[in-house]
Amino acid sequence: MAEALSQPVSFYQAKTGLFSWIFSTDHKRIGLLYFYAIISFFLVAMSLGFLMRLELIAPGETIMDAKTYNQVFTLHGVIMIFLFLIPSVPAFFGNFLLPLMIGTDDVAFPKLNLFSWWLYVLGGIFALLTLVVGNGPADTGWTFYAPYSVKTGTNVTMAVLAAFILGFSSILTGLNFIVTIHRLRAPKMKWFQMPLFAWALYATAWIQLLATPVxxxxxxxxIAERVFGVGLFDPALGGDPILYQHLFWIYSHPAVYIMVLPAMGLISEMIPTFAKRTIFGYKAIAYSSLAIAFIGYFVWGHHMFTSGMSGPARVIFSVLTFLVAVPSAIKVFNWVATLYKGSINVKTPLLFSLAFIFQFLLGGLTGLVIGALATDIHLHDTYFVVGHFHYVMFGGAGFAFFGALHYWYGKIWGKMYNESTAQIAFWLMFIGFNVLYFPMLVLGIMGMPRRYYDYLEDFTTLNVVSTVGSWILISGIILMIYNLIVSRKKGEAAPRNPWGSTTLEWQTPSPPPLHNFDATPVVPEGNPYDHKQNKSE
Amino acid sequence: MANFVLANSGHNRDDEASKFGMWLFLFTELLLFGGLFLVYTIYRYLNSEAFLHASYELNVIMGTVNTVVLLTSSLTVALSITALQKGHVKLTMWLLVATILFALTFLVIKYFEWSAKFEHGLFPGMDHYEHLPAGEKMFFFLYFFMTGLHGLHVIVGGVLLGFVMRDIKKKKTTPDNYVYLENGGLYWHLVDIIWIFLFPLFYLIH
Incomplete structure (x- = not known):
């Protein structure tokens, strides 16, 4: 429709120079600043994961000793959770896309947005400084369980401080998005005309806001414990270590929904486009985001089934845990129903979306296995748990992130990626991922405990398979990144709407101009995914 | 070509949005203290005798005076907003000065209270403290942690109101555009209301 208009200056060209980036209040630039930082941290933590798998290729000490291994898995966890997964989708895609999707030119508080990024950088620096300052990085696991985290000589204080600062960055991003969605939607866009990614961000933002302060x-x-040693969580001094676990999971369980909810939002954007169909059950998907955010608040106790909780408490937490599977399943059914009788266009983002559904399903169902009291006693603290959350977090949120990277690649960088290379990379990643993590589920059932650098001879074969999987996965990731970097130079110029999508961000040039639109965006009447209205084909 | 700018721009002035953002931020502050209130509740339940015994050490008179000081400061900050709305810029400034003075008074009284505790060796790590029963240790640790964190918020709130005054002086915050002052006031009320809960929990429950 608007192709006839002359191409305005893109936001890249509007201003140049380093300072125009690191002090920018433009949501697109801040999103990209996040992206480059996030992807760097992802590569660091991925390398740590690679080293862990290498250590586990054979029983006994292979390439590192026990303490180093503990520090490596802690740093892997801290970086992946606080510096990759939590900010990945909201802070990058959310920042870049939310204002475009709801038809405005920025978030409600642009300066606060920049401040969040600086906090993120500061937190990242603190996390990395633990490598060189004090007695080396923390060896507690990313959960910092007391009383060990109070007693260990490693640099827990700085790691904890990093997580604290990153938490505030996340709170401010959430706050910004809530106000943005309330106040800045395009004049004709009603709540139930928002893209589902915006709904997912909205639900996520409330979790960020209400869980992170805890x-x-x-x-x-x-930190106070480490300085004063009062024994707040030390049973020898009258404290209660379980209380720490409660406080920790009151945030950290909702936090897993901070990681996966926005990723589900990305899937809800990609599936209708590549099925060329109106999304099935728009309202059900929107409400289920809110339901997950709400119920997700009350399930934290399922992390402590074996820590000595009362019987009734365990039953209640188990039931609530099962309940949270309902809205998640609603989403999966709706995505599958959207594909039914669709005109399927198999492109890389769709492949990643389908992999998401498959892997998230496995991750979700294994979650029910450990959400059930009897089976959890057997599986708690085994590799089954490691397999489970990697299926949800990496197989789910991670794959959605990479799929979305291809889907919006043209919009963000103005070039199209190379489709065939991208598909090869996808298949490497998909196969590598499952070869890496599926054996973990089996190992867990066999009884291999997590967080050890060593294991019994019996577990060797599956561990070797798993390590080989990590090599396939990493080659896939490297190929994908190579493809995206090369396409930035050599790719074809991206049109406004390369996929025939229906949401507002596709009405503006790729990449968008400084103020996002070159004409007032036209809000489609009724359902935002109505492909019959779409005349851009 | 010139840049096209939307009507619903994020760079427009939007007082509703600013206040909404402030309220959301206040929620997070409440939850921050909420974690501590939870810890307090649980240890009070587990060590009710020790908490009771330890609470007699606190100076109820100083606590009460401080409560009155903070409540009055909330009044002055509320009055300052009305004063600015009605266009009395000078009065606004005086009321803000009064608020900040009350904040300082609060901190000075707090300083004397804390010094008394230090003299009695009741701070974690000090001699007397180390010989206390576990429950009383917990009480004093939570006392210092929670009133300390609150004191930090008093300082932040006071500084924030100082920045508001600067803005009024620079005529950025005016009788037509006073959302900055309103938000500063909201933050100040938060500081007040947290104290309203801290005061009975530590000083009054006998």
Missing amino acids: IGITLLMI
Whole structure:
């Protein structure tokens, strides 16, 4: 429709120079700043994961000793959770796309947005400084369980401080998005005309806002404990270590929904486009985001089934855990129903979306296995849990992130990626991922405990398979990144709407101009995914 | 070609949005303290005798005076907003000065209270403290942690109101555009209301 208009200056060209980036209040630039930082941290943590798998290729000490291994898995967890997964989708895609999708030119508080990024950088620096300052990085696991986290000589204080700062960055991003969605939607866009990614961000933002402060104060208590040694969580001094676990998971369980909810939002955007169909059950998907955010608040106790909780408490937490599977399943059914009788266009983002559904399903169902009291006693703290959350977090949120990277690649960088290379990379990643993590589920059932650098001879074969999987996965990721870097130079110029999508961000040039639109965006009447209205084909 | 700018721009002035953002931020502050209130509740339940015994050490008179000081400061900050709305810029400034003075008074009284505790060796790590029963240790640790964190918020709130005054002086915050002052006031009320909960929990429950 608007192709006839002359191409305005893109936001890249509007201003140049380093300072125009790191002090920019433009949501697109801040999103990209996040992206480059996030992807760097992802590569660091991925390398740590690679080293862990290498250590586990054979029983006994292979390439590192026990303490180093503990520090490596802690740093892997801290970086992946606080510096990759939590900010990945909201802070990058959310920042870049939310204002475009709801037809405005920025978030409600642009300066606060920049401040969040700086906090993120500061937190990242603190996390990395633990490598060189003090007695080396923390060896507690990313959960910083007391009383060990209070007693260990490693640099827990700085790691905890990093998590505290990153928490505030996340809170401010959430706050910004809530106000943006309330106040800045295009004049004709009603709540139920928002793209589902915006709904997912909205639900996520409330979790960020209401759960993160609790971890903030809990982490401060850890620091105070390390300084004063009062014994707040030390049973020898009258404290209660379970109380720490409660406080920690009151945030950290909702936090897993911070990681996966926005990723589900990305899937809800990609599937209708590549099925060329109106999304099935728009309202059900929107409400289920809110339901997950709400119920997700009350399930934290399922992390402590074996820590000595009362019987009734365990039953209640188990039931609530099962309940949270309902809205998640609603989403999966709706995505599948959208594909039914669709005109399927198999492109890389769709492949990643389908992999998401498959892997998220496995991750979700294994979650029910450990959400059930009897089976959890057997599986708690085994590789089954490791397999489960990697299926949800990496197989789910991670794959959605990479799929979305291809889907919006043209919009963000103005060039199209190379489709055939991208598909090869996808298949390497998909196969590598499953070869890496599926054996973990089996190993867990066989009884291999997590967080050890060593294991019994019996577990060798599956561990070798798993390590080989990590090599396939990493080659896939490297190929994908190579493809995206090369396409930035050599790719074809991206049109406004390369996929025939229906949401507002596709009405503006790729990449968008400084103020996002070159004409007032036209909000489609009724359902935002109505492909019959779409005349851009 | 010139840049096209939308009507619903994020760079427009939007007082509703600013206040909404402030309220959301206040939620996070409440939850931050909420974690501590939870810890307090649980240890009070587990060590009710020790908490009771330890609470007699606190100076109720100083606590009460401080409560009155903070409540009055909330009044002055509320009055300052009305004063600015009605166009009395000078009065606004004086009321803000009064608020900040009350904040300082609060901190000075707090300083004397804390010094008394230090003299009695009741701070974690000090001699007397180390010989206390576990429950009383917990009480004093939570007392210092929670009133300390609150004191930090008093300082932040006071500084924030100082920045508001600067803005009024620079005529950025005016009788037509006073959302900055309103938000500063909201933050100040938060500081007040947290104290309203801290005061009975530590000083009054006998």
